[in-house]
Amino acid sequence: MSGLWSSAEIATAVGGDAHGTFEVSGVTFDSREVQPGDLFIALKGEATDGHRFVAQALEKGAAGLLVSQPVEGPHVQVAETARALDELGRASRARSSARIIGVTGSVGKTSTKEALYAALDRADPGRTHRSVKSYNNHTGVPLSLARMPREASYGIFEMGMNHAGELAALTRLVRPHVALVTAIASAHREFFESEEAIADAKGEIFEGLEGGGTAILPFDSPHRDRLAALxxxxxxxxxxxxxxxxxxVRAAYLVRAPRGGTMVTATLPDAQLSFTVGQPGEHMVSNALxxxxxxxxxxxxxxAAGLALADxxxxxxxxxxxxxxxxxxxxLxxxxxxxxxxxxMVATLKVxxxxxxxxxxxxxxxxMRELGPDSDAFHAALAEPIAEAGVDYAILVGEEMEALAKALGRRTDLAHVPDxxxxxGLAREAIGPGDAMLVKGSNSIGLAALVEALAGGKG
Structure with missing residues (x-):
């Protein structure tokens, strides 16, 4: 493949002045992630200024810099690097002939994006691009666009939001040919007065659809018709x-696979496909559809997509x-x-x-964070799914879980701890041979460290 960006192309895209000639093979704004050949973008944020890490980026092999002040080393200088990042993403989208898919939803965005990548890359290896990690916000989306190889056949971009209006801006950068909403749920409810308002905000993804574009909607959602109208x-x-x-696109036949997962026969408008979803749970079947x-x-x-979903x-x-x-x-x-x-929470408890x-x-x-004034009610409502799942012991973590602890009462053996x-410590004492333990919570609770502690740092 040819280089990702030349210094001249960057300067033209962002309206900047090139100082030195260079070509880059990647783009990043995190100095810790710099790889040899990258363009390092020095963003200015509330907590830090990327210009402080220019020397570190060059030491790690950055081929060029995008900056808003004079620096040593090959660079393109602009008035504002955050705006330049948007412009670089916009230029990448404009030059691409790839079929572009935008993905949003309250749950399942990242899993669906990764599954889509696997499905399309299976048939056309090395020519499918997607946003990495959960780079789905006002900096992650243009960065993911800027990283898209010029020869890509497909581009898959995850888009998230916490407030109304955010997706409208992101989707106009991405300009998808296909806009997919996975599901609507009460995530980030603190910032919305109702679930319907969340649906409206997610529906903003359709505003960026290219002419002749396709909207993909969750049929089983109570907000389906609302999304269709949007x-x-x-x-x-x-x-x-x-x-x-x-x-x-419907699962006409479902059966649990012998080694976990689900065997599915799906009907499409002009085809039928039998395949296996490798991961268990009805919500994973929905993502696969x-x-x-x-x-x-x-x-x-x-x-090829069916084979990828199995693997x-x-x-x-x-x-x-x-x-x-x-x-x-x-x-387990x-x-x-x-x-x-x-x-x-309900979906994984069912699994x-x-x-x-x-x-x-x-x-x-x-x-569960950012649930607003109904937080106690949302937490307490988990008591029934916990009982239905046959949970023998529950370790509840964080202040908000007090409502669930009270709702469970003596129905389930439990412990409620602050962090x-x-x-x-309790999880280590509790888990034994033959047990199955589910660990789930908002990222800010920090349960990933608990998982690593139990796993001994091994996958």
Whole structure:
């Protein structure tokens, strides 16, 4: 492949002045992530100024810099680097002939984005680009665009938001040919007066659709019609996915796979596909159907997509399953430590309840953040799913979990602790051979450290 950006191309894209001639093979604004050949963008933030790390970036092999003040080394200078990052992303999108897919939703964004990448890359290796990690905000999205190789056949971009209006700005940068909403749930409810308002904010993704674009909607969502109305003015075509009768991409037949996961026969508008979803849970089937809908919409290879879905490994913090050594035997550790909201809590508790275990079902549940004035009610409502999952012991972490502790009462053996450090000791004492332990909470609770402690630092 040819180089990603030349200094002349960068200067033209961002309206800057080039000092020195260089070519870069990557882009980053985090000096810790600089690789040889990268463009390092010195962003100014509230806490720090990227210009302080210019020398460090050059030492690590950065080929060029994007800065807003004079520096030593080859660079392009602009008035404002944050705006220049947007312009570089916009220029990358303008020069690309790739089919572009935008992904948003309250739950399942990252997992669906990664599954889509695997599905499209399976048939066209090395020519599919996607945003890495959860780079889905006002800096992560333009960075992901700026990193897109000029020869890419497909580009997949995750877009998130905490407030109304944020997705509208991101989708106009991405300009997707396909805009996919995974699901609507009460995530970030602190900033919205209702779940309907969240649906409206997620529906902003349709505003950036390219002419002739496709909107992909969750058929089983109570907000389906609301999303369809939002997509209507912008989409040439709407495709629904789900389990319900009438969905355009539907799971007509489901059966639990012998080694976990689900065997699915899916019907599409002009095809039928039998495949296996490697990860367990009905919510993962829903994500897989969304993936098939998007692959179909861009004219991708459905058979290759089915093979990729069977092989797809869970992401650390988002359903990764580890067998850990305990007490002379092994236990299953389900790592959902990256994030949590009411809908994802219920979905993963259901997965735990369906897990065949020789020992006990144990949960370590951290507080769900940004739920606003109804936070206590959302936490307390988890009592029933916990009971339905047959949980034997619950370790509840964080102040917000007090409401759940009260709701559970004496129905479930439990401990309520203030932080992840206290929970780690209890989890180590509790887990035994044959047990299955689910660890889930908002990222700010820090339960990823608990998972690593139990796993001994090993995957």
């Amino acid at each position: 997509a209507g003015p912008h989409a040439a075509r709407m495709v629904t996915f789900g389990l319900g009768e009438g969905a355009d 969304a993936v098939l809908a998007a692959v179909w919409a861009v004219g991708g290879d459905l058979a 797809l490994a869970a992401i650390p913090g988002r359903g990764e399953r580890r067998m850990v050594s305990v007490g002379g035997g092994e236990a 550790l389900i790592d959902e430590s990256y994030n949590a909201n009411p809908a994802s 735990l309840g369906e897990e065949p275990v020789a020992g006990r079902r144990i949960v370590v549940l951290g507080s 992840a450090a206290a929970a780690t």
